[in-house]
Amino acid sequence: MNPLPITALATASPLGLGLDAALSALRQGKSGLRPNDFADGVLPTWIGRVGDIEACPLPASLEAYDCRNNRLAHLGLEQDGFRAAVARARQRWGGARIGVFLGTTTSGILATEQAYRAHDSDGALPASFDYAHTHSLYSVTDYVRTSLQLAGPAYSISTACSSSAKVFAAASRMIAAGVCDAAVVGGVDSLCHSILYGFNSLALLSSQPCRPWDAQRDGLSLGEAAGFALLEREAESDIALLGYGESADAYHMSSPHPAGAGALLAMRAALQHAGLDPQAIDYVNLHGTASPANDRAEDQAVSQLFGTEIACSSTKGHTGHTLGAAGITEAILCALTLRSGIAPATLHQRQADPALRCRVLTQAKPLHPQRVMSNSFGFGGDNCALVLGRTP
Amino acid sequence: MRVAVHGIGLYAPGLPNWQAALPVLRGEQAWYAAQLPAVTLPLPSAERRRTSACARAAWAVAEQALAASGFDAHEVNTVFVSSGGDGAILHQLCLALASPDRAVSPTHFHNSVHNAPAGYYGIAHASHAASTSLCNHAAPFAAGLLEAAVQVVTENRPVLLVGFDLVAPFPLAPLWPAQQDFAAALLLAPPGRSDALAHWRVAPTAAAGAPAADPDWLLQFARANPVAQSLPLLAALAAGTSALRRLPYLDGLSLEVECAH
Numbered sequence: 001m002n003p004l005p006i007t008a009l010a011t012a013s014p015l016g017l018g019l020d021a022a023l024s025a026l027r028q029g030k031s032g033l034r035p036n037d038f039a040d041g042v043l044p045t046w047i048g049r050v051g052d053i054e055a056c057p058l059p060a061s062l063e064a065y066d067c068r069n070n071r072l073a074h075l076g077l078e079q080d081g082f083r084a085a086v087a088r089a090r091q092r093w094g095g096a097r098i099g100v101f102l103g104t105t106t107s108g109i110l111a112t113e114q115a116y117r118a119h120d121s122d123g124a125l126p127a128s129f130d131y132a133h134t135h136s137l138y139s140v141t142d143y144v145r146t147s148l149q150l151a152g153p154a155y156s157i158s159t160a161c162s163s164s165a166k167v168f169a170a171a172s173r174m175i176a177a178g179v180c181d182a183a184v185v186g187g188v189d190s191l192c193h194s195i196l197y198g199f200n201s202l203a204l205l206s207s208q209p210c211r212p213w214d215a216q217r218d219g220l221s222l223g224e225a226a227g228f229a230l231l232e233r234e235a236e237s238d239i240a241l242l243g244y245g246e247s248a249d250a251y252h253m254s255s256p257h258p259a260g261a262g263a264l265l266a267m268r269a270a271l272q273h274a275g276l277d278p279q280a281i282d283y284v285n286l287h288g289t290a291s292p293a294n295d296r297a298e299d300q301a302v303s304q305l306f307g308t309e310i311a312c313s314s315t316k317g318h319t320g321h322t323l324g325a326a327g328i329t330e331a332i333l334c335a336l337t338l339r340s341g342i343a344p345a346t347l348h349q350r351q352a353d354p355a356l357r358c359r360v361l362t363q364a365k366p367l368h369p370q371r372v373m374s375n376s377f378g379f380g381g382d383n384c385a386l387v388l389g390r391t392p
Numbered sequence: 393m394r395v396a397v398h399g400i401g402l403y404a405p406g407l408p409n410w411q412a413a414l415p416v417l418r419g420e421q422a423w424y425a426a427q428l429p430a431v432t433l434p435l436p437s438a439e440r441r442r443t444s445a446c447a448r449a450a451w452a453v454a455e456q457a458l459a460a461s462g463f464d465a466h467e468v469n470t471v472f473v474s475s476g477g478d479g480a481i482l483h484q485l486c487l488a489l490a491s492p493d494r495a496v497s498p499t500h501f502h503n504s505v506h507n508a509p510a511g512y513y514g515i516a517h518a519s520h521a522a523s524t525s526l527c528n529h530a531a532p533f534a535a536g537l538l539e540a541a542v543q544v545v546t547e548n549r550p551v552l553l554v555g556f557d558l559v560a561p562f563p564l565a566p567l568w569p570a571q572q573d574f575a576a577a578l579l580l581a582p583p584g585r586s587d588a589l590a591h592w593r594v595a596p597t598a599a600a601g602a603p604a605a606d607p608d609w610l611l612q613f614a615r616a617n618p619v620a621q622s623l624p625l626l627a628a629l630a631a632g633t634s635a636l637r638r639l640p641y642l643d644g645l646s647l648e649v650e651c652a653h
Contacts, residue, residue, distance in 0.1 A: 040494075096598070096644070096645070105505065105506070109482075109486075112482065112486055112564075113486055113489050113490070115486075116486040116487065116489065116490040116563075117489075117490045119490075119563060123562065123563050124562075124563050125563045125564070125567070129567070131564075131567040131568070132529055132567070132569075135476075136475070136476045136527070136529045137476050137477055137506060137527035137529075138475070138476065138527045138528050138529040138530075139529070141528075142529065145642075151642075151643070151644055151645065152645075153535070153538055153596060153641070153642070153645070154528070154535075154642060155473075155526045155527060155528045155532075155535040155536075155539070156526065156527045156528070157524060157525065157526055158477070158505070158506035158507065158525055158526070158527055159505075159506070159507040159510070159523075159524060159525050160505045160506075160507055166524055170524070170539065173542045173543060173546040173547070174542055176546045177393060177541075177542040177545050177546050179393075179538070179542060179596060193489045193494060194485055194486075194489060194496070194501075194504065197488075197489060197494050197495070197496045197501075198485075198496050198498075198501035198504065199501075200496075201495070201496045201497065201498040201501050202498050202501065202502070246522035246523070246524070247520050247521075247522060248510070248511075248514040248519060248520050248521060248522065248523045249514070249520070250514040250515050250517070250518050250519055250520055251515065252515070253439075253442075253502045253503075253508065253511050253512070253515075254498075254502045261520070262520060265520050269522075378505070378507065379502060379505045379507070379511070380502075380505050380507040380508055380510060380511030380514075381511055381514060381515070382507050382510065382511070382523060382524075382525070
């Protein structure tokens with residue numbers, strides 16, 4: 001594919017609000033994780049929480065969308081001059097030519113959880129509960145499209161943890177097919193009980209800050225984030241999408257293929273799509289959830305494709321696993337790596353797992369990569385790899 | 393965008409599969425709501441027991457369209473779409489979370505990911521082909537059809553579009569977009585093979601409104617289930633005549649489909 005210019009980025013994550021806060025955390029190796037204090041705070045685990053959501057109401061005209069997830073989306077849109085960049089794109093291309101494709105796994109499910117707890121004596125949900133605007137998987141995309149005054153095609157992608165990586169593939173195709181000239185892509189997922197108690201039911205939550213590639217790694221830390229990117233058919237930009245690859249594991253609903261077969265297919269497809277050899281990639285941002293099975297499978301796939309010398313890191317120790325926002329959050333961290341030259345550390349490692357072969361950075365390091373890969377692998381075996389690069 | 397239609401699947405009350413639905417869609421038989429046959433996926437028994445009703449409905453239509461097309465599942469990308477996912481699983485999850493210990497069933501949790509039907513489909517076919525799972529609250533089928541057509545022309549390979557929306561239990565039911573069960577699938581491919589059922593030109597348009605009059609039962613169905621907004625297209629396929637249809641998509645945006653046979 002031709003490189004697709006990325007002309008604006010915005011992030012709100014446990015590392016803070018905006019790109020500068022995220023880059024500063026990467027440089028310092030600072031984690032955004034803290035002991036679980038979300039809602040009832042009962043589960044003994046660590047979380048990546050965005051501190052400002054509760055104090056960030058939606059504009060009055062969009063009040064119907066009010067829920068934690070759309071507040072987080074709103075907070076994300078306010079960062080890094082993103083609204084102004086979209087307004088410029090709207091002037092240039094027209095709102096009807098700009099698509100909105102966002103990833104989420106649970107959207108505003110917290111609103112439905114709260115409605116079920118507040119049901120009346122007949123079991124009916126409170127009259128004030130508005131499923132369509134607050135919880136529907138589409139509500140976050142609807143909110144962002146309305147808020148940015150865009151009128152092009154739109155949908156949510158919900159393929160678990162690869163959701164907001166796949167939005168880049170979707171937008172790229174829409175632009176290639178001539179359906180859109182530009183697209184706002186991204187992902188938003190917010191903390192909720194479904195996810196905390198759901199991962200707990202699978203015994204996949206660590207009681208410590210997650211430790212990707214550690215010998216004693218014992219599961220995830222969950223997080224929340226919003227991230228957005230503006231892609232335009234033609235534009236000046238320092239960063240571009242060079243390729244994407246998608247595959248299905250066809251193995252198990254909640255465990256990855258043990259040898260990472262699906263992950264390998266997605267990474268190979270991304271390279272092929274970009275017209276690049278593995279040697280052209282300078283750094284890999286791993287999916288790296290710190291579950292014993294994920295890291296083992298991904299390690300095999302990455303080392304098989306790239307060998308064991310390429311610099312890799314998982315930034316899950318910085319942000320926690322932000323699920324449907326993980327793809328965009330890590331794509332943004334990759335963009336910061338390309339811009340600053342600094343490859344992030346894999347945090348919280350005490351003892352490297354001797355069974356794993358990838359060269360995982362444990363300190364942030366000046367690497368000055370030209371091209372990087374970002375991996376996102378989801379439940380249900382839905383995989384996506386992206387190749388991003390500096391534009392010459 | 394030009395695509396060829398190579399297979400169709402249908403699974404809805406009174407429309408249990410594409411072949412059985414043909415006389416109803418052609419107006420030769422009256423539509424009446426009849427119970428649907430049970431569907432099972434070819435999976436090991438432990439996994440088969442865990443499949444949700446949405447996964448089974450999606451499988452039913454996917455298999456019809458795939459089998460009719462003669463394409464091998466391994467060469468076919470998939471686009472799964474619904475208005476907002478699985479209401480029955482969401483209900484179970486929220487009930488459990490409203491209980492004092494908030495204990496969630498692991499099976500409900502892994503079925504709660506929106507791409508669970510796609511995951512089961514991929515496992516049953518051992519297919520590594522790319523798959524996506526989309527949502528659009530009011531117009532999922534139009535969103536999915538646009539995505540499928542875009543994939544056909546940009547990836548130059550066949551794409552199986554699978555739409556499903558099932559009713560949700562009380563207390564979610566009155567708020568749920570689907571008030572009737574409905575699932576439909578289309579196997580779309582780049583034009584070229586001589587045995588295509590139809591050729592379509594698909595394009596988003598600012599023009600609104602349905603250019604053709606459809607019977608009342610069909611319009612009612614399309615109002616009772618967002619994925620059933622596909623019915624005017626399916627009726628045009630059943631009639632086997634050239635037609636122009638517009639599916640509602642988003643404010644100020646429709647999806648126009650010009651059908652030629």
